[in-house]
Amino acid sequence: MKRGATQLTGKFITFEGIDGAGKSTHIGFVRDWLAGRGKRVVATREPGGTALGEKLRALLLHETMHLETEALLMFASRREHLAQVIEPALARGDWVLSDRFTDASFAYQSGGRGLDRAKLEALEAWVHPRLQPDLTLLFDVPLAVARERLDATRSLDKFEREEADFFEKCRNEYLRRAAQDPGRIVVVDSTRSIPAIQEQLGHVLEKLL
Numbered sequence: 445m446k447r448g449a450t451q452l453t454g455k456f457i458t459f460e461g462i463d464g465a466g467k468s469t470h471i472g473f474v475r476d477w478l479a480g481r482g483k484r485v486v487a488t489r490e491p492g493g494t495a496l497g498e499k500l501r502a503l504l505l506h507e508t509m510h511l512e513t514e515a516l517l518m519f520a521s522r523r524e525h526l527a528q529v530i531e532p533a534l535a536r537g538d539w540v541l542s543d544r545f546t547d548a549s550f551a552y553q554s555g556g557r558g559l560d561r562a563k564l565e566a567l568e569a570w571v572h573p574r575l576q577p578d579l580t581l582l583f584d585v586p587l588a589v590a591r592e593r594l595d596a597t598r599s600l601d602k603f604e605r606e607e608a609d610f611f612e613k614c615r616n617e618y619l620r621r622a623a624q625d626p627g628r629i630v631v632v633d634s635t636r637s638i639p640a641i642q643e644q645l646g647h648v649l650e651k652l653l
């Protein structure tokens with residue numbers, strides 16, 4: 445597929461959902477599933493994925509900042525990530541699995557925090573005007589389920605300490621985007637058991653091979 449000036453022959457899959465929905469759990473499964481079919485896979489994450497991006501991640505997850513600063517730093521991390529990791533991997537023909545990408549900015553900075561969607565659309569048009577994921581897996585759970593899973597596992601970062609209403613708005617924005625772009629965004633009911641989810645993921649991935 446041609447996306448921009450360079451021939452990007454690999455496939456780009458992103459994993460989305462509110463915190464605790466189960467994204468990270470399933471990235472390992474997808475990586476092994478693809479590797480078992482002979483694909484070279486790069487697993488990465490946002491914010492982060494590069495040395496600079498990981499420094500920005502530490503700021504974003506732990507420092508209080510203006511909403512627009514937060515959105516700009518998310519896209520600064522993404523710009524570096526695209527240049528250093530995502531685009532070179534796709535150009536090599538690798539499959540890239542990213543734990544979050546631009547849908548997360550729309551869900552969290554616009555849905556959750558209320559930033560004007562048009563500002564994010566402008567950043568998206570600047571940072572990756574022609575590249576979109578081939579597939580986005582949206583792990584969807586009610587907030588109560590996500591919260592229970594998170595509380596059981598670790599200490600919470602700045603986003604994870606937000607109120608219930610924030611996550612309801614993030615979830616609604618994710619679902620709104622999925623309804624708008626059903627060809628790219630597949631909603632995965634993440635309240636089910638891990639094996640049941642993985643069976644669905646296998647069917648979805650088959651179609652992308």
Ligand SMILES: Nc1ncnc2c1ncn2[C@@H]1O[C@H](COP(=O)(O)OP(=O)(O)OP(=O)(O)O)[C@@H](O)[C@H]1O
Pocket residue numbers: 461462463464465466467468469470593594597634635636637638641
């Ligand atoms: N379908 C499931 N059923 C039961 N437990 C699950 C399921 N999926 C994930 N979990 C558990 O929930 C916890 C959170 O999962 P995970 O870390 O994958 O979520 P996440 O969406 O990546 O969260 P974050 O965005 O905060 O990183 C983990 O302990 C994981 O084992």
Ligand SMILES: Cc1cn([C@H]2C[C@H](O)[C@@H](COP(=O)(O)O)O2)c(=O)[nH]c1=O
Pocket residue numbers: 463489490491518543544545546548549550552553603604
């Ligand atoms: C890419 C991106 C992420 N976020 C938020 C969403 C999460 O709360 C954290 C990342 O933590 P995770 O445990 O690795 O999921 O960052 C955001 O608000 N906007 C974004 O663009």
